[in-house]
Amino acid sequence: MIPSQREVEEAYERVKPYVHKTPVLKPSFLNEVSGVEIYFKCENFQRMGAFKMRGAVNAILQLSEAQRKAGVVTHSSGNFAQALSLAAKNLGVKAYIVMPKNAPQVKKEAVEGYGGIITESESTPIAREQEAERIQNETAATFIHPSNDKNVILGNATSALELLKTHQNLDYLFAPVGGGGLIAGASVAVKYFGKNCKTIGGEPFEVDDAFRSLQTGKIESNKTTNTIADGLKTSLGDVNFPIIKNLVSEIIRVEETEIISAMKLIWERLKIVVEPSSAVALAALLRERQRFQNKKIGIIISGGNVDLKNLPF
Amino acid sequence: MIPSQREVEEAYERVKPYVHKTPVLKPSFLNEVSGVEIYFKCENFQRMGAFKMRGAVNAILQLSEAQRKAGVVTHSSGNFAQALSLAAKNLGVKAYIVMPKNAPQVKKEAVEGYGGIITESESTPIAREQEAERIQNETAATFIHPSNDKNVILGNATSALELLKTHQNLDYLFAPVGGGGLIAGASVAVKYFGKNCKTIGGEPFEVDDAFRSLQTGKIESNKTTNTIADGLKTSLGDVNFPIIKNLVSEIIRVEETEIISAMKLIWERLKIVVEPSSAVALAALLRERQRFQNKKIGIIISGGNVDLKNLPF
Structure with missing residues (x-):
């Protein structure tokens, strides 16, 4: 059910020639603002603009x-x-x-x-x-399912793996939760390559199916999908949910206004273009930042494909 | 009149502890589109968001x-x-x-x-x-004048210097031309650290004072400043103009629509936030790309401070 360490390592060797090793950004201003040491793993710089x-x-x-x-x-x-x-x-x-x-x-x-x-x-x-x-x-x-496929999850895991290889002492790794393929992959990488690291998901209140799924213990669906984070509208699946249930510590939900603020902060201060979905993980951290003071936190920026004609600012 | 190599090197040692060594991006898709090998020196990632x-x-x-x-x-x-x-x-x-x-x-x-x-x-x-x-x-x-000051120009030169230290075989270095402080500094660095490298300026037709100044041999001013590139509205000065006259090979002028297209291309494909002024140098290269086929070109992305509420897309 949970992929093995060897499977993650093999996936990494397999995909390496075909994907970018994306950069990690550490914005000092955000540390001052939040009291948290944040490392952004920038999959918006990945080929075609996303971890996918x-x-x-x-x-x-x-x-x-x-x-x-x-x-x-x-x-x-x-x-x-x-x-x-x-x-x-x-x-x-x-x-x-x-x-x-x-x-x-x-x-x-x-x-x-x-x-x-x-x-x-x-x-x-x-x-x-x-x-x-x-x-x-x-x-x-x-x-090939976009998120509910073991090989897709293993591929996705390589982003967190890359981050943990160079930043071994992260206390937490945050990622957005949509169909579950990213957070599942990230949590598997954290299990094998983190040192006392925990995986936390960020999810919009408007599509909190994963949050509710962890509460009830079975896959819940969304009644509405009224969120700006258009990549997070899909539901979990039978391949990734067991992984998430086992390996993700918690899911923090955020308001739409928090997503937009976090996105604006990233654009204005990091000077990078990210999708609304990517901002959800930072929004989750900022919402509960008191709990994470002086911690080292990795955040996976999932992608940067956004319609410039239709921005929320 | 023209600063010495030693002055540039000393400026670099002097500013190093206080500025970021900004990254260089090489987007493969742009090479395919333009037939040119482009290296972006990203001063939008500089402290406070610009080479200044x-x-x-x-x-x-x-x-x-x-x-x-x-x-x-x-x-x-x-x-x-x-x-x-x-x-x-x-x-x-x-x-x-x-x-x-x-x-x-x-x-x-x-x-x-x-x-x-x-x-x-x-x-x-x-x-x-x-x-x-x-x-x-x-x-x-x-x-301290923003652009017509020898020490400011020497500080600005350190961006091109950093780029040329790691990319020694550039054929051309493009930079936008506003008050002249960036292009003057870049041309000084190219003189001492480039190998057969030439400095080319990009300037909006709407504020083509530098283009006209090179034609007449004296500092010309702008009658109108009707350009989206708000950082490029100022005129040259008596400190930077002699440097520019001596060391800048040419200035290529671009239309407003070309600036916006180049800016959109950078945001959409490089996934970075840049100012309109920064896009002028790429616009200049794209306008005349036939002349630069198979050349290695450095472009200084001057900054990324932009009002997200007022974008031209």
């Missing part, structure tokens, strides 16, 4: 020669669509991407720019799953 | 103990106001900043945040110069 590249590369590299020939398929309107497209392109594999008809044009163009083959579907979860299944049947392509 | 910190620190460090006690004064509503305030604060010196009454509140707050003592003046050049002179007389503070 790591999971996509690892998943494709685990396929057999025959499977690679038939291609891969996923449904996503977000970063995983772009990640799988680019990872597939780099590895000479076809990527079929099911996107809802009403997905923003800018996202469709990004997927096409990375060579993904788009099929449009109705926007319901069932419709897109059916469409992906149809493509699987017709092309024999392998379905 | 380097010049301000160097100028203050050249003062005598008695001069430091009396403080420093400048007139600026832009980055140099913040730079001198922060540099002075770090060195235990008072900084008097003359700002026009109508300067944006956000800029005044930034200066105050760094400990600068603001005096407001009417917004004409004469009014602010008179106000600075009054402060000089009353406090014995030393006036």
Whole structure:
């Protein structure tokens, strides 16, 4: 159920040639403001602009020669669509991407720019799953889930692994929680490569399915998805939830205004472009900063793909 | 007239403890798009968010103990106001900043945040110069010009110096041209530390005083200042113009739309926050990219202080 240390290490060796070793930023002003020593692992500088590249590369590299020939398929309107497209392109594999008809044009163009083959579907979860299944049947392509896939989780784990290799004494690692693929991967890396390090998730109150799932012990869903953190609207899955239940210490929920403030702080002071979803982890830390005084904290900045025409400032 | 190699090296040793060694980014996608190998020297990650910190620190460090006690004064509503305030604060010196009454509140707050003592003046050049002179007389503070000061220019030169130390084979170094302090410093560093490297300036058509000054051989001024690149509205001075005339190969002018496109490209693809002025150098390169095919080009990203509520996208 929980991947082994060796599996994480092997995933790292596997993806290394295909992903950037992203930089770690330590903004001194934020330490002064918060009383906390923060290290940002900047996956917004990752290829295609998000950590998702790591999971996509690892998943494709685990396929057999025959499977690679038939291609891969996923449904996503977000970063995983772009990640799988680019990872597939780099590895000479076809990527079929099911996107809802009403997905923003800018996202469709990004997927096409990375060579993904788009099929449009109705926007319901069932419709897109059916469409992906149809493509699987017709092309024999392998379905790769954006977050509920062991190899995707192992790929995602390599971001936290890189951070912990150079910053061994982190007390906590914060990451945003959406579909659960990032936080699950991060918590696995923390288990094997952290020293007394704990994994904490940040989640918007508006889509607090993971928070509630940890309370009830079963996967909960969201009734509404009214958050600016558009990457965090999806729910946990049966592969990543057992990992999260075992390895994530807690989930801190934040208000929408806190997300926007944290995002603005990162843009204005770190001078980097990050998605709203990325700001959720910092917002969670700032909300409860009294508890973390003088601690060393890693934060995974999940990505930087944002529509500049539609900013919340 | 032209500073010596030793003066540049000494300035570097002098400012090193007080400034960040800023990162160099090499975005592969841009090479594919432009056919040019580009290295961005990211002064937006400098302390207070701009290269100006380097010049301000160097100028203050050249003062005598008695001069430091009396403080420093400048007139600026832009980055140099913040730079001198922060540099002075770090060195235990008072900084008097003359700002026009109508300067944006956000800029005044930034200066105050760094400990600068603001005096407001009417917004004409004469009014602010008179106000600075009054402060000089009353406090014995030393006036430091934002761009037309040898020590400021030498401090600014350390950015290009850092870039050339690690990237010795650049064919060209591009920088934006405003008051002339950055391009003058960069050209001095290129003279001593470049190998067959040439310095090229980027300037908006709307404020092409430097372009015209190189044509006529004397300092020209701007009739209008209708550009988004708000850091580039000032004119050259008698200290930096002789350097620029001698050491800058050419100045390429760009349209406002080209500046905005280049800025958007940097934000979207490099995932970093840069000022419009910073995008002018890339815009200049992209405009004439045919001439620079397969060349290695350094670009100084001058700063990242921008009002997120007022973006041109």
